[in-house]
Amino acid sequence: MQFRGLKNSILLVIISVFFINCEGVPIEYLENDEILSFEIKDLETGEALTEALGDGENQIQLIANISEKADPKYRTITFETSGGQFISNGGKSIDKKVDVSGQSSVILEVPLSKDRIYLSAKIKNEAYNIINEKFIDLLEFENIIKLEILGSSGNELTQEVVADGSSIITLRAIVEVDMDEFQNVTFKKSKGEFLGVDSNQSIKPIDQDGIAEIQFEVPIESGRVYFSAEIGNNDNQYIVEQFVDLQKAFPNELLIESNSTSITKSNPIDLTVYTLRDNGKASDGIVVNFKAYQTFEDDTLSIGRFTNRANATTSNGVVSGVKFYIDTNDYNPDLDIVIEAYSEGSGQAEVSDSVKIDIIE
Missing domain, CATH: 2.60.40.10 (Immunoglobulins)
Structure with a gap:
């Protein structure tokens, strides 16, 4: 009977101690998850997040809760981030006290990045290291x-x-x-x-x-x-x-010049063509064509020959290096020679210019 009374007394003491410590259970008797919960949420919708747009402006909410079972002296949480900054202090670490319900929250502005950032909530106490860690993946912001x-x-x-x-x-x-x-x-x-x-x-x-x-x-x-x-x-x-x-940019006008107004069989003439525009210059690579002819009554006959005509394209608005010869003996020495340069012009209309050359026998 004495043992039974002693046993009942011990049970009463244990139950009494349990109820007393429910107001502040020593932290070493609780698991980490029981002591400190940690969530990452969308600031507007309140939904849990595992990823967020890394545009350097997006804001997310970090929420930590200290269990009501924990001793009341553990009431400050340290939030830390590997990227971005906390709005309230502009830093990567901040201490916040919990409210009467044991909750504390901070707002984090994410960095301009597409990397993962690591986040943590830690109970601020020198004696114990109670920490809850999470991460969030940042989505690349394509329209930076x-x-x-x-x-x-x-x-x-x-x-x-x-x-x-x-x-x-x-x-x-x-x-x-x-x-x-x-x-x-x-x-x-x-x-x-x-x-x-x-x-x-x-x-x-x-x-x-x-x-x-x-x-x-x-x-x-x-x-x-x-x-x-x-x-x-x-x-x-x-x-x-x-x-x-x-x-x-095609020319509005051509201007052809020769180095001489007369020609002989043994001395060709050099031809230069300037491509002119109302605004700016004609583009490089505009093809300029040449033809030489004599007109007798109603007939037009092609005569002579050109050299370097295949390379007759504009460079800085000018075509040069073309020579004309009459060593072909297909001309009438009593008639002038007309040498004409022509090209596609602005608006697809053809532009041209010509020069008359005397023949010296």
């Missing part, structure tokens, strides 16, 4: 920077761009994220000239609207021109590319 090709006044291009050596187009870079590290845009090109810049690249500041612009003078070489706009550095660099196809 855009590049537009516009008209000389920043207007939308409504017609084709011709390679006339004088037309101006505007490159506009639009940075879609607001980050202190992005202060400038580096513009690059494959050919042509940036206005006022003697280099293949130029650095322009980003204004308060996230825009940087530069003007480009087209070359006289038709074909595709490539552009790029870059922001950031080697560790965090973003590049966008664009191109424009330059069409041939």
Whole structure:
């Protein structure tokens, strides 16, 4: 009977101690998950997150709960992140006390990145290291920077761009994220000239609207021109590319010149053709054709021969190096020779010019 009474007394003491310690169970008697829970949630919807858009502006919520079973002295949580920054202090670590329900939360602004970031919530106490860790995968933000090709006044291009050596187009870079590290845009090109810049690249500041612009003078070489706009550095660099196809700028007029107004069998004449436009120059590579003839009554007869005619294309608006000979003996010495140069012109109309040459026997 004495043992039975003793046994009942011991049981009563154990039950009493249990109920007393439910108000603050020593932390060493609880598992980590029982002590500290940790969640990552969407700031607007409250849904649990395992990934988020890494655009440098997106915000997520970190929520930690300390179990009510834990001793009341454990009421401060340290939140830490490997990337981004906490809104309230701009750092990667912050201490927050829990509320009466044992909960604490912070808002994290994710970095501009496509990497995984690691997050943790830790009970701040020197004696114990109670920590709960998670990670979140960042999705790449594809529209960090855009590049537009516009008209000389920043207007939308409504017609084709011709390679006339004088037309101006505007490159506009639009940075879609607001980050202190992005202060400038580096513009690059494959050919042509940036206005006022003697280099293949130029650095322009980003204004308060996230825009940087530069003007480009087209070359006289038709074909595709490539552009790029870059922001950031080697560790965090973003590049966008664009191109424009330059069409041939055909002449509005031709002007043919010869080095002499007369010709003999033994001395050919040199011919030069200038391609003229109302604006700028004709593009390189415009084909200029030649023909020589004499007219008698209503008949037109081709005579003589040309050399280097196969290579008669414009270079910087000029065709040169073509020679004309009359050593073919197919001419009438009593008639002038007409040498004509002709080419496709602007608007697909043919343009031409001619010069008369005397024959000296």
